[in-house]
Amino acid sequence: MQLHQASWPEIEAYLERSKGIVIPIGSTEQHGPNGLLGTDAICPEVIAKHAGDEAGFLVGPTFNVGCAQHHLGFPGTITLRPTTMIAALNDWIESLVRCGFQRIYFLNGHGGNIATIDAAFAESYANWSLDGEACPYRLKQANWFTLPGMMELCRSIFPEGEGSHATASEVSVTYYAYPDAAKDVAMEPKIAPSGGFADAADYRARFPDGRIGSDPSQATAEKGERIVKAAAAKLIEDVEVFFAR
């Protein structure tokens, strides 16, 4: 069940049986020569939809632009400042709590969001902690790619060149979601360099085509499907534990 395709009476009925919701959260940022700019939003969106359809939980709208300042050296990237993202997440959380939700699970697709989502949660809880009142809701984030067993699965599918940005796996997932958007691009070098980075200029200097440690030319829709299904299964388990807490 997807919130954006539901009516409010349908949500009202859902809230009778569950107070939980899953929000896909990602980024709009370069993903190398053959990766989609929307990769990090598309992956959690498609995985959450799969899982929600199967397990019957509600999936909210996708938070599709996140913290991507380091990718701004590549056109098409859009970023929020971390403080803007904290404000936006808190408005989403307040709204959902106002509607009756008490368990909000953010399924994240972008490593660069993790810290800011955590800070946003602390900002949210701090209002209750400073007021001396018990907070009636719980917040959780998890990356689809670090759900139990997922890293192992991805590395087994792509023994070489899975990488850490514009990974073979995430590109596969997007090709599964949008087969027509698959792009056939030769990679040079085959496997991109690895390492850390600071701002956008530093990133572009270190990773000239945007990839980190990956060879996403291996990506296929078929492999993406396999990954989506495995991740959806793991997500269902994790969500059920969280909603029941």
Added chain:
Amino acid sequence: MQLHQASWPEIEAYLERSKGIVIPIGSTEQHGPNGLLGTDAICPEVIAKHAGDEAGFLVGPTFNVGCAQHHLGFPGTITLRPTTMIAALNDWIESLVRCGFQRIYFLNGHGGNIATIDAAFAESYANWSLDGEACPYRLKQANWFTLPGMMELCRSIFPEGEGSHATASEVSVTYYAYPDAAKDVAMEPKIAPSGGFADAADYRARFPDGRIGSDPSQATAEKGERIVKAAAAKLIEDVEVFFAR
């Protein structure tokens, strides 16, 4: 061409021939007994995609949660505070300008966003005006439902009960976009009451099922298709003028 399905080299190539982009912007809010919570985001998204595919301009990611405080009396609604939305829009604008875009056209699907988008534009321009430097980019917003001829068209398709919120037209557009999400719900009264509102409690008291002045039980995917095509044609004209300015 849709940014979230493009790679950065494709955007780089696009920027060689155009500095313009269209951003669908909407809201996630109740749309009456048979309308989708995502209606105001879905409508500009589908119209912009249609137009962009035909005319070859770039469509960015959808800004899918806007100013909807007055709908919070109905579950499923999510709002940004206006100041949060101004901050977020300015981060999007700064990012797109940094990438090389100079004409940013927001195709809006929600009346409650108009003022805040305008304020966000003034906030953006103010930085340049206070610095005493000429701003190198231009911003524009337009509602899909007030593009030239659209109001007339919608009222000709729905001579009675088009209304002003959860309109027969916008629900039709979403049914065209997501036929499986169409909902068959009887409306009582047939045509909802009209009028103004203040906060969420006031809104719910005046408009108990969320509609204003509309009878969206008339909505069909076929009518939605007609509206989308007409709006896309008008959008293309408007975008071309704006990009050429």
Added chain:
Amino acid sequence: MQLHQASWPEIEAYLERSKGIVIPIGSTEQHGPNGLLGTDAICPEVIAKHAGDEAGFLVGPTFNVGCAQHHLGFPGTITLRPTTMIAALNDWIESLVRCGFQRIYFLNGHGGNIATIDAAFAESYANWSLDGEACPYRLKQANWFTLPGMMELCRSIFPEGEGSHATASEVSVTYYAYPDAAKDVAMEPKIAPSGGFADAADYRARFPDGRIGSDPSQATAEKGERIVKAAAAKLIEDVEVFFAR
């Protein structure tokens, strides 16, 4: 009755009979070769005073600097950023509500303020809507120049060159308010160009002497008086409806 000339016991007594107040709100910005920088604040101030004196309602202090970034190419202009204005308006509103007011009517003199005032209202209501409590007060804005019949009146007094910025009407109103400040300046061209604008540099390039579409050399104190009296009468009607709601 004007708040700034009243004592607190007088306001306490007023609140016994009415919970309503009118706040003139304008801008400090260039108004062409013969217009006063304070025009947009002076006009609602003098109209509100007239009306308040006649009808016995309370007029608060004038919010005299607004959103005028586009006029910063002309010396003497002062602007608030929209987000600053939203913060300031919310502090005014909270204060007035704290004092017991429940109907706050902003009589606006500046087109550039409209969006930001609307956004400020949504910001104010959002606090209640997100808390799930009914907001006990109501906010309204209206431009003096769009009160019922005013546009027609102004265009009948100035059939040519009324314009849309530094209008013949608004300059007349200020000459009525401050006869000694009337300035005799020849206009070249007689009627200024019309059109849209973005930032301050863009504005100054399009409208070199600051006027848009107007010939304010026609302005006189006598015509101003006529306009003030007509606007005050319309304001009284509108305020009474709003206070009674």
Added chain:
Amino acid sequence: MQLHQASWPEIEAYLERSKGIVIPIGSTEQHGPNGLLGTDAICPEVIAKHAGDEAGFLVGPTFNVGCAQHHLGFPGTITLRPTTMIAALNDWIESLVRCGFQRIYFLNGHGGNIATIDAAFAESYANWSLDGEACPYRLKQANWFTLPGMMELCRSIFPEGEGSHATASEVSVTYYAYPDAAKDVAMEPKIAPSGGFADAADYRARFPDGRIGSDPSQATAEKGERIVKAAAAKLIEDVEVFFAR
């Protein structure tokens, strides 16, 4: 010369001979049983106008709502939060500097504003200091009632009951400015209690009618005139030194 009654070409001409401006800054807050709510804004406004007319310097619009949280126990009081006031002052300063002003002198009428104005100045300078660039403008604040000799003068006119809030002097100045607004109210006790305060509830408990240490029933327009003229003379001296620095 008053900015709000001048045209932009007049300001342009003024800037040829001076880069200085005086901004009256006050508050809208209770001033006891017979004092005007606008007292703290009216006093610097009338003194600055007097001085500006005589000495030929420019007086800007009045910043008429300041930091008055402690007076909110009395109806008619309006406050800005200190952080809002800092933001607003910085927008005013940026605008004036953008226009060409380099010496901005705030003539203050309210003790409760002093700290926040100082903090706003530090906020403004900090931008330059952190950038490592020399700030091209200078900011100054002075209270009209602490200009050289003014305290002595006021206490010589009112040997008893001058006080520190709703003072006999400031009420006199407003009666001189608005003779029709003079109010004849018996004071009980004749001289109000003195002391410190924290928030609005604390203030109202300590000072039940709003006065601190004063007997403003002694106020007359004639005494007000004497005070205005003396303060204007001192202001001229101070402003000339500041503008020449």
Added chain:
Amino acid sequence: MQLHQASWPEIEAYLERSKGIVIPIGSTEQHGPNGLLGTDAICPEVIAKHAGDEAGFLVGPTFNVGCAQHHLGFPGTITLRPTTMIAALNDWIESLVRCGFQRIYFLNGHGGNIATIDAAFAESYANWSLDGEACPYRLKQANWFTLPGMMELCRSIFPEGEGSHATASEVSVTYYAYPDAAKDVAMEPKIAPSGGFADAADYRARFPDGRIGSDPSQATAEKGERIVKAAAAKLIEDVEVFFAR
């Protein structure tokens, strides 16, 4: 008793007998050729510790970076923007109040902090005043160097060259606190110039080695000890009055 060396059960026990706490607050900024960058934090810290140990009141952690934009022309200086400091102070205050404290006394070591601390207090009280509720706590700030009799004592110890920044007294206090950090530097000129300043560039131009009006080469740990003991005695008196209020 120092909070940072206490356990939470010890604080819980302390709160049984007192609701008061003293917070040393200073700055990290240049203090001339032989003064420590931490001077303004160290002085209130050591005085508060002395006093707290003797009188048994609780001393909180030191707020060690304050408003020092004007010193940024000298390396080692760190500043907060005033609005940042207001936010931080309000978080400290909210936390302490949440823990049960009702009297928070800031012992300040830096003149440049005074205005911003005052503004922060007004920001804190404003929340209660605007809500119409009585604030249950009280806030106070005092500079160690203006406690009763301290200015006289310091000027009697250093009849010449006490000065107003990098004073002989404050440098003495830090040498008493950290004898090994005492620095033997010749001053040229012996007594530094005096006067005002604006931003960092202005400050450095007027006061090339950072001192204002002082000759801190007279500083000794012995004199520092005398000052600390005198200030601690005065602090105890002031704190006891404040806690008892």
Added chain:
Amino acid sequence: MQLHQASWPEIEAYLERSKGIVIPIGSTEQHGPNGLLGTDAICPEVIAKHAGDEAGFLVGPTFNVGCAQHHLGFPGTITLRPTTMIAALNDWIESLVRCGFQRIYFLNGHGGNIATIDAAFAESYANWSLDGEACPYRLKQANWFTLPGMMELCRSIFPEGEGSHATASEVSVTYYAYPDAAKDVAMEPKIAPSGGFADAADYRARFPDGRIGSDPSQATAEKGERIVKAAAAKLIEDVEVFFAR
């Protein structure tokens, strides 16, 4: 070398040979029945001082209050909201960069700070990335307790009951720093429960005396000394690599 005990000419000289600085950063929060409220600030402070003294690098003032909302159920805890902490960190960073530093290494003592420090770094870099300029400085954070080999060392010293909050190791480090502050308290149960938490009420319910998984009654100053020396050695290695980058 410690910045707060240095003079500005000493920092100027230091900058001739190094552009790097280490900032200890912690929290003021409950640390169980025998742990100091300042533990998380004291630990990085003492380790950084040790290392800086040995290796000759500069140690800045300690950022002593961090993100501790979850500990507010225990008196003595002070928190910043994450957004406040981001603002404060950015002011510190801007100041240090303005002074000439180009490598800023935050040695952290509190797990709850990690996300917010990361977000603050992204906020800082974003300004450069959005401007399209290369950021001239680099930021790094590291926890003293996760420096290479430290976790192993701590668990070898305390094979049972090291825990994850109010750990035996961190309490030992503070006892080494402040032997007089060592507290002899029996723990019940011997080893505290483990698990996650949300807000302050949730934390206190799960961990009634504040500890998580630890038995800090094993803490001794001697063990603390061993830990400090080991951590200092590892810190020197890590700092040298970072400064040289």
